[in-house]
Every structure is written in structure tokens, then in C-alpha cells.
Amino acid sequence: MTVTTRTPSAPVPRASVPRASAPQESTQPTAVPPAPSGSLLRVRGLRVAYRDHEVVHGVDLDVRPGEVVALVGESGSGKSTTAHALIGLLPDGGHVTSGEVTLGAGPRPTPLSGLLPDAWRRVRGVRVGFVPQDPGTALDPVVRVGEQVAEALVVHGTPRRAARERAVGILRDVGLDRPAERARQYPHQLSGGMRQRVLVGIAMACEPELVIADEPTSALDVTVQRRVLDLLGDLTSRAGTAVLLITHDLAVAADRADRVVVLKDGLVVEEGSAARVLGSPEHPYTRELVAATPGRTTLDRNTVPSASAEAPVTTAVTSGPATTTDRASAPGAAGSDTTPQPVLLSARGLVKEFRLGRRDRLRAVDDVSFAVPRGSAFALVGESGSGKSTTARLVLGLERPDAGVVELDGVPVGDDRATRRRTQLVHQDPYSSLDPRFTVAAVVEEPLRAHRVGDRAERRDRVAHLLEQVHLAPDLARRRPAELSGGQRQRVAIARALALDPELLVLDEPTSALDVSVQARVLDLLARLRAERSLTYLFISHDLAVVRQIADHVGVMSDGRLVETGPVGQVFDHPTHPYTAELIAAIPGARPTAHLDPKDLT
Template sequence: MRFADHTAVRSLDLQIDPGEILALVGESGCGKSTTALAILRLLSARARLSGSIAFEGRDLLTLKEREISRIRGNAVSIIFQEPMTSLNPVLSIGRQVVEAITLHGRRSRRQAREEALELLDRVRLPDPVQRFGDYPHQLSGGQRQRVMIAMAVACRPRLLVADEPTTALDVTVQAQILQLIDDLRRDLNMAVLLITHDLGLVAQWADRVAVMHGGRKLEEGSTREVFARPRSPYTRGLLEASLHGGKVPHYRTTRLPEIRHRGGDAFELVRPPARVARLTSRHPGQPPLLRVEDLRIAYPSGGTSVQAVRGVTFAIERGETVGLVGESGCGKSSLSRAIVRLTPPESGRVVLDGVDLLPLSRRALLPWRRRVQMIFQDPYSSLNPRQRVDDILGHALTLHGAGDGVERERRIGAILDDVGLPATARRRYPHEFSGGERQRIGIARALVLRPELVICDEPVSALDVSVQAQILNLLVDLKDAYALSYLFVSHDLAVIRYIADHVLVMNAGRIVEAGPVEGIWQSPRDPYTRTLLGAVPGRRRIPREERQPDHA
């Protein structure tokens, strides 16, 4: 496949049998999604395709548009990565499922509605009769993905292409969605092409796996064989850099391996030197760096208020990393934003180095803002697209009156070097960088002010395996070099286990469990914590031949 003069996929050969799950693994830009779109003939007119896509004896590339339209969504269907952009925002979910049914079959309106309700119930959408008239924005991310699955299997396809179907979902919802797809696979004897960069999901759900890089397939085999004896250096690098494939190390004793591409099929697995990072000792009588006391946050909703954070209390010691975990909507982001006064709390205290920040005026708060900075989940939306990196970092220094012009120039150059960006990055705009590089800019912006506490709000959730390892290693190195404390917010429990000293588990606005990281993992007390840990992918592998037999 070629786009203009860019080859996106190069001589890719794949085969999927009925009832089988084949995982297509690789990092952003490797050609996974392009392959998915090519199968359903959804690529732009600029794309030039060669080769063949044989489905039940017919080459899909040779079919006319009328013919492929009869197959697309019927015999071959797709689940897209982001359901909010794939569902029509002005049509109810019920109408969209009905449309998927009637498009490829003759049904009366009543029959189609009954069948749509059965499908929504089958994908375990809560109260399908009540939610039938709801619009996509009224559903959670997991519920929207269930609607997408109902539409995808409405015509009982023989091949389902699942393109990163759980990337933006919490660990428990992710497990539910993958179990649902696997149940449908067995019920319909359906082949599934699972596209993902999450090796934990591959280990748990896939029968076979193909690994891609730079538009080419590097290796393919049974999941058990590839994970146990990977042939490609790139695959070995992915497995070693991933936190989802086995025993998770801890940042105080281990650095994560990083993959370096040397060109062509040449890869190098770089192992940063291991060194022990020590927790800063607390002097007797010294207060914690941050203490949050009985914090409550409420949002107005329909004439009443919704309690987002309900009486949360915790502390962060100097030099400590506190991990905050929980599912979407539990209050993690509201709590984080309240600490830096981006969200006004209803009541409570946020005490930094002995001073309550909440009553301070904006002018009085300014010197304290320098001491607490934030790294956001999506650096692209949090960086000004019209400013060069030099202006982004310089503006932060100017706003806080940090030094004269010469000192600011020196600090910008030093922080760029510390986060691993070249001096030439100063003259470039955010869109000229990769996702990992943009996250480094976000980290540089937070650290150029030399804060004491950094709130990391899902800083690696959108990154590929190897880039995630690089950023986590960087955060550990910078923590040591700048004597930082972190509040690290994430729904990825493997990341929290690696990066945190102490863990807070949040559910429905409350901290339901807190303790040292190993204690939480080895002996969780709260049922919700046990549910989260039980849903972590990659814990076990059930080979296809050992699964329960298919049932009708």
C-alpha cells in the first residue's frame, strides 16, 4: 500500500482462520490501522494498493464499490478505536444499531428494533430499553464501545477487525470488552483481527500474533511461541520494555529497557544502568511536603450537584512518589486539578509546606504555583500550537519572574538537554514533534520552573511501549536529579506498580485503600482494589486448544 510516495505497508502476508484471534502488534505508524482500513476498502482515494485480500475465495481489491458495500459491515465488520468519533452524535444509539441491521437485511421497523434491543442486551449495555433513545454523549466510553460492537456484529460477520478497541478504557472495562469479543467469537465462530500495542492483551486473548514495524511484518507465530522465543530483536525489545507481560520491576532498583532503531531490521535493546534511588529521609517533626485534608469537590448538574471528590485526605512526603489509581469518573483528575487550583473545591485544605493554598488570592498564590507544576496526559492539546518551544518555556519563566534574559536562556537550554531534546528543538513548533517528544516538552515546561512537587496526570497512557519506557525512565532520572516529589495519576496499574512508592486507590470520589505499593499488590484489602488487580491484562494465557468448546 502506498500513499503518494510513502509506502505505508510493505508486502504484508496474513491469514486468519474461522474462530481464531490473530493479534497484529506494533507501535504508532507501523501500518496496523492502514491494514485494517485496507481490508474493508476504507482507505482514501490517494492510496495505491497492490497484492490481494482474499476473503472466502474472493479478492476484495477487485470488487466494485457496490459489491464491497454488500460485504462491508455484513460479512466483514470493524470496531474503531474511538467510538465517540465513529458514532453519529445527532442520532440515538438505538437508531444507529437499527440502521446497521436494516442496511444488509429486510426487516420491518418493529423487527429491527427488537433485534437491536437483543444486541444491546447481548453486549451487556445496562438498561438497553431505557438507553435506546440516548445519544452517544450520554454514554460512558465503555458503553459507547459496547454500542460499536453491537453494530459491528449485527449481521453476524465472519471476520471482525478490532482496531485498538480498548485503548482509552479503564482496566475493568477493558477486560469486559475483550471478554465480550471473545464470547462473540465463540458464539459466531468468527475470525478476529485484534490490532493493539498492548502486549498484555495479546498474551491473554490472542491465538497467534504478527509483529509489525515500518510497514513490514517482522515475525509471526503462536502467541505462546512468540512470547517465549521471539526471533526478532524488535519483538524481544517490546516484550522486555512492556510492563504488561510478566513481573513488574520497581523504579528504585531497575530501569526499563529502551528500543533503539538503527535502520532497516537493525534494533538495539539499550539497558540503562541500574542504580538504587533512595527515598529522602524525613526529619523528626518535619511536616510532609503536601497534605490534602477532607477535600470535597462538587459540580452543578441539572439544578443539583454531583459529588466528584468526597472528603479525601492524604499526604506526600519529600522525595516520594504517590500513585493515584482508579477508573474514569472516580475523581482522580478533579482531585489533581484542585491541588493546583485549576478546579475550585467545595471545602477542605491543600497544605503545601505548611501553608493552605486554597484561601490565597491569585496574586498571593503565584509564588506557590512555581513550586507545584503539572504534566498533562495529552501534550499536544496542552501546548500552544502557535508558539515555538523557546516561547513556551520562556513564557513560563517570564510569568514567574525567573531570572534575567541570560539566566532564562541558560535554563531553557539546560532543561531541554535534561529531557533529551536537541538545542534545535527550541525553534520548532509542537506539531513538528512525535508524541513522545511532545511529552518531553511538557515535562520541560513543568520542570523549567524548578518545582518541588509535580502532578503527572496520565503522562504515558497514550504512548507506545518503547516510548513509555523512555518517558518513565526520564521521570525517574529527573526525580533524582531535581529532588522532586510526584503525584502520579493513572488507570494503568502496571505503570503505578513500577513508578510509585505509596498507592491511593480511588473509587466514587473516595480513597478506599492506601498503602505501600507492594502491600497493595500482595495483600489488597478492599474488594474494589481486588477487582482492579484481577482485571490487569497479561496475567495468564489460555491457549485456544485449552479454551472451552464453542457453543451455539
């Protein structure tokens, strides 16, 4: 398989990096190619510090008009800090210590370093759009979605009535169903993916020269991800808008970027065309990132199997006997024995409706039934808004079904302490689920205190062990959530969920905020914990490659209903429903790991 990249409307010279004779075990960057001429965004020697600690060390970066440049690297590598520094949005304590940033491809570009607030207001939104990483905190919870989109137009001169009408069109453009209804809703009434699309619409409302997108697709399912990326691509080709794409998804970078810049510990270690960097990486760190990408070659959209009504499906989704002998044939399944396993989680006929207005109601979950054997992993996949997360909340007793029943070991699930101890949730949005006043240690210890587990010393030791399990350094225990990267916050949330040794772990997009190397470690951790403790997983995800790796069985949801279920390998390789085939077809077609044998990597 070859890596394909998007071709911009105007030819963009590809920078090249001299091939090294052999990768060296070194943290030194490879030779960085010269900057392309006519840059729209030009960054030289950017250094950023939080208080007295420097985290970005002399970054050079160029983005030409109409070009898509992907900035990739692990969480904590400085990607988001660099993006925030470019447009003057560093948090308290963060400041640019040196460097030059200019915007504009003409002979007199606009310097962005040291702009005053009034000057920034003439740049942000009009000339530079920004898509933040965390939709849960970027949207005002007490203002309707349509008003927030319209505000982006009003502050730059559009009459309010015209802005409200245009806001509905923008919501339609970014793929929201029933945009007029969605415009009247509040952010908490939308799924995580829907909120992310609203942010993309706000950033693109004024058709800026440059869009800085900080993980714009991390919360999106593959079909919506494709629409959003297509929308960004249409903007670049139509208006010559450039995109600086901050992402941990190397498949997205390979599929959409013209050039890739790899950042490690605040340093650029490799740069070049997307095909060269991701197809033939030279720096050991880049090779690690590529090797850690989940193996998804069987889900290549160039070889997508068509839906067939004749393909047999053995399903674990049933309201019948409380045992099953079926095991997943996909890689990563937890064993292949045929010993009947007792069902731990059973859901039958679940229905949940939400009121949208005085008369309208939305049926978010519509007659959903499934059973999950003890020690197995069952995944729910589908577009954002399909009912996956609502089903998870019904399973945990956080929402009451309008019809149907959820049972744990044959006992109806309730909103009580016993259920809380046996079941735990890892939220999709780690920032809003962590108390910003608590340190990391206090966040992880909280469920232990609430259930009176151990004394102070035992809880302290337990917290340290949990942080080690999710690969967080001990010194992070004293930090607060705002001082962590998105991936680090998600690992804290996983550690907290494991604190009480639950039987059932409900994971709602647990890896969507993680870069590929940390994602690989977390998935390995989840697989090991499942084997050692007989944990049972209900896994909610839009990443089909992750589902193939972690789950035994999968259920595909569309408009609140389960449209297809069965073993992961069977459903993904031989989908019987057209919607399932559409999900698989939407996966970015080029997988950067196709060229590399992990055994050959250092």
C-alpha cells in the same frame, strides 16, 4: 510461568517459524510462515505512502474466521496505518500504492482494494467493524452517546425506535453502569475508558465478520479491559467473528491472541503463534519489545493474594501532620531513607457532584483525602468512572470542589498563573489536548511564551532539549499533531508539561497510548526527572504494573471513594479490600517476560 493463549471455538492451525541458531543484530525480517488456508482477511504485498514517503512496505497478513490475530510493534511502526488502509480510512495524503486485500473465506472473496464509497458503506459496520484508537475524536461531541450507538444500526436498516432500545443493551453489554442514563449523556460527560467502550459497542453492533480493533483497551482499567476482551472473545466463539487486534500491550496479546504479527518500520519481522513469538522471540526487535514490558510477574492473576483484613497497611493518605517517614517498598521507589519529607500536596474532604438531569446528580468524588510528600509519587488507581481524573482536576484547580480543600505547600490552590506554573497536567487524550493548527515546536513552546520565559532563541533551544528528553527526533518539530502516531503525540504532551519546570506533575494515564519500549523510556525519564529535580507526581493509571514501577504509595478508588491506601508493595501484595483484589485478579494472567532474563537479551 508459561504464556497462555485463548483457544478459538474451531481449531486453527498454528503457523511456525524455524528457530534461528542465535538472534542476529539485523533489521531483516525472520522467515514468515505460509498463510493459513481459508483466510477471512487476506492481505498480500500491501504498500502505503503518505504523499511520496512510503511507510508500509509490502505487508502480508491473514486472519481466519474465529481467529484473533494481534499486530504489535512500536508507535510509528505502521500498525494503525495498516489497519486504516485495510478498510479505506487513510487520512488525507495517505494512499495505498500497491497490494491486494480481500474479505471472505469462500471461493469468491470480496476485493476491498479500490472500492467506491457506496460499496464501502455495504462493508463497513456490517461485514467489518472498526474500533478507532482515539475515543476523544471518534465520537461526535454534540450528539448523545445513545444516538451514536443507535445510528450504527439505523444506517444498516434497523428502525430507529428499535435501534435506540438496542443501543441501551449494547452499552450494558460493554460494561457501562446505568446504561439508560449513559445513553442520554454526551461524550465529554464520560471518562476516557467509558468512551472507549462506547466505540467497541458501535463496532460490534451489527455482529460483523471481522472486527479491526486499534488499541481497544489502551484507555481501560484492568477490570473493564477484561470485560471488553471477554466480550470480543464471546463474539468470536458465538458468531465466528475474527479479530485483528492492534495493540502495544504484549500481555493482552499473549492472553488473547492466537497468532502474533510483529511490525517494525512498516515491515513484518516475525510471525507465529502467540506462545512462540512472545515466549521464545527470534528477531532482536521482538526480544526488545518483550524485555521492555514492565515486570509484572508478582501481579499474575494465577497467584493473586486474597483480601485480608489482618494485613497491616501504612498509609500516606491522611489529613494529619504535614510530614511522613514512610517510603514505598516496591521496586522503583525513589529511595529508602527515613528522613521526614514535607508535604507538597494536601487534599482534605474533597467532594464533587455533577448534574445528570433536572433532578439526578452524580457524586464523582466523595470525601477524598490524601497527602503527597515533596519528591514522592502517589498513584490513584481504579476503574474508569471511579473518580480518579475528577480528583486530579480538583487538585489542579480546573474544577472547584463542592466541599473540601486542596493545598500546595499549605496554600489553597486557585485558578491563577502562579498555580499553573507550579503544577502541570499531562492529559489522558493527547490528540484533543494538542492544538491541531500548531506544529510540535509551537505546542511545546506555548507555555514558555505564555509565561514570558526567555527570548525566541532560548525558547527554541529549550524546545529542542525537551523533545530530546522525551525521545522525539528533531525533524518532528515541524510536524503537526495529526501527522504523529498516538505514542508520539503523548510524548509531545509530556514535553510541554515539563517546559516550565513544575513542582507537581499530574499525569493522567500518561503511558496508556505508548508501546512497551517507548513506555519504558518514558517511565525511566520520569524517574530520572523526579530524582534530579525533586518533582512530585500525582499519577493516574489503570496499569498496575506501571504504578508498581513509578509510585511510592497508591490509593484505590471505587465509586468516588478511596477504599484502600498504602505503600505500593503492601497494597498490591496484600490487599485488604475485596475491590483491590478484584483489580489485581483482572490483570491478564500470562506475562511474556516471564521466560526471559533481560541480561541475556542483546
